[in-house]
Amino acid sequence: MGRSGRRPRGRPQQADADGNAVAAPASVVAVDLERPCGPSVVLAPSFRPPEGGERYADNRDHVRGDPEAPVTLVMYGDFDCPHCGDVYPVVQQLREALGDELAVVYRHFPLEEIHPRAIQAAEATEAAAEQGAFWAMHDRLYEHQDELAFEELVDHARALSLDVDRFREDLEQRRHRDRVHADFDAGLETGVHSAPTFFINGDLYEGPNRFEAMRAAIATRSPGAAAVGAGAAVDGGPSAGIREAIDRSKSGAPAAGEAVRDRFSADEIFQRIVATADEEFARSNRLLFLSGLAAGLSITLSFVGAATLGAAVPANLARPIGYLLYPLGFLFIVMGGYQLFTENTFTPVTLVLTRIASLPALLRVWGVVFTANILGAAGGGYLLANTGVFGPEAAAVAADLAHHVLDLSWSELFWKGVIAGWLVAGLVWLTHAARSATARVLLIFTIIYTVGVAGLAHSVIGSAEVLYLVFQGEVTIARFLSGFLVPATLGNTRPRPKPQTGL
Structure with missing residues (x-):
């Protein structure tokens, strides 16, 4: 082409407003x-x-x-x-x-x-x-x-x-x-x-x-995309292969239902859960720990919300009204993709049950996440107990919520932990079945509000509540461990009914 310069010269280059070189644009181009x-x-x-x-x-x-x-x-x-x-x-x-x-x-x-x-x-x-x-x-x-x-x-x-x-x-x-x-x-x-x-x-x-x-x-640009977008079948057309590929995530899990696009079958939900579990197993200990720590800190917001709103209403309405904000921390965790132990008692188990992952690998995920969750909850409890975040009324409601947990017997904590774990496992299943953020938010609110207002025992958020009393000097660490954490955790991790799939 007879060029003598070192760079292509179809059009001269110039610097943009940030000093970056681009080919000099014609009048119809905005960079x-x-x-x-x-x-x-x-x-x-x-x-x-x-x-x-x-x-x-x-x-x-x-x-x-x-x-x-x-x-x-x-x-x-x-x-x-x-x-x-x-x-x-x-x-x-x-x-x-x-x-x-x-x-x-x-x-x-x-x-x-x-x-x-x-x-x-x-x-x-x-x-x-x-x-x-x-x-x-x-x-x-x-x-x-x-x-x-x-x-x-x-x-x-x-x-x-x-x-x-x-x-x-x-x-x-x-x-x-x-x-x-x-x-x-x-x-x-x-x-x-x-x-x-x-x-x-x-x-x-x-x-x-x-x-x-x-x-x-x-x-959207593939042949037949308009028909597919309208829900029409394009049998034998080239867009059928595109649709099949698009309807699967990078991991291979379905992103749309096969029979009905906006509804997953039990098998498809299970595939989505397996994909999530596989991602969790692939994370390093450092990433698992940081995510678990963020979850432990975030779940403290549920305690803050319930105590603050409960203090703003008459005492007889503190539980039903106050717990309207109990899902707050869980919204951060579920929508933000943080690692929470009660969720991790369900998703990673799927890989062990399907023999994709080993039991030691499961125990690694559980151990790192649980430790990080409790440390995060402890950090939140310390903050609330020593910084004056709660006013006098909210502090009184917070203490009452924590004492309510400690007043339960070992057996009561265990069985309340079983039901709480069952509900959270159901939440995991249903959020993997949902296709919209709105549906997930409604699920989180409904299920976690039920956990709170029913006085069920959740090992991580309950830890934030009881450790709040520990850092105020009202409760010993030994009582926290034996009187709450052990029975609640055992209850949360007790095997629950397994959804029936074709897998």
Whole structure:
């Protein structure tokens, strides 16, 4: 193409308001500054890409997957761009989730003024392509973005068992410069001014570069998407495979019911619970502990809410009215995805029962989460007892709530713990059956309000209540342990009726 400069020159580059280099935009382009690697552009209404111009790959394109797949995802990328590196695993996840329903096309869009190694890296992938290894080199460069110097590129070629002498000569002679420039110019002509930029079946994708968002965008742009969205069956059409893939989460658990899309069967609910349990087992001890500590602190809010609201109403209404705020801490925990021991007596057990995980692995999760929960509850109890958070009336109601727990016999605590554990296990099952946040909130409120107003024993929130008295000097640690924690925990963890599934 007769270019003598080092970078593609389809259109000059300039700095945006944050000093980031993007290809100089035409009058119809407004730059979205949220993406510092050459942000994706927002096209003005007057701009229209060529009809179908980005949907299917042409003969020069690098295509991963079936070129005749119902959905084609075109990525304009820069190997030296950290944001392109961030989105690389997202594209890999989309490929794994959608399989043969998705074809991925990669086109070069190096922004050399801010990424000086980008062009040489792009040329390296083209040199690898001459030896049938474009995608292998593509993956390796995105997985080693800090290794893009000339000799490091040669080392990548050696690691891929390429003809290193031929590869080195291709790079030194810059034999593939024009191929990279052609992609860059084609991008400019289509309205691309930054990397990463995506097109889905010819439509510019303007959403966040995250798996769920991109998967949803693919679903709306797949053939037959309108019919699927309206609930119609598309038998035999290419969108049937897309729908099946979209209706499953990254873990493989169903995201929609098979028979009725807005209702899960018992087997499907169980699959969702197993996926949650698998995620819990995969977490490190540190993450489990921090999440459990947050849950223990958060559950103290239930104690705060019940005591504060109970103090604001007549004494005879303190329990039924005050406990309206008892679900407060549980809302933080369930909606925030924190680790709470009474939930962990249910979900991880599913992996043990299905022989996916071992008993020692279960005990690890239980031990870390339970310890963190109690420490968090202790921190909350200490805060309430020593900082004057409660006024005199609220402090009196709080003390009454805690004494009520301690006044129960060992047997009463145990059986109240059994019922509380049963209800919380039911909450876990039902929240996995629910598809909307509103439904989950209503479930949390109804079930946890029942736990509170019925005076049932929950080992973690009860610990916050009793430890409040401990830090005020009214109760000993020994009484907390033997008079509450042991019987309540045993009751919470007692086996409950197992939902019947086909698994």
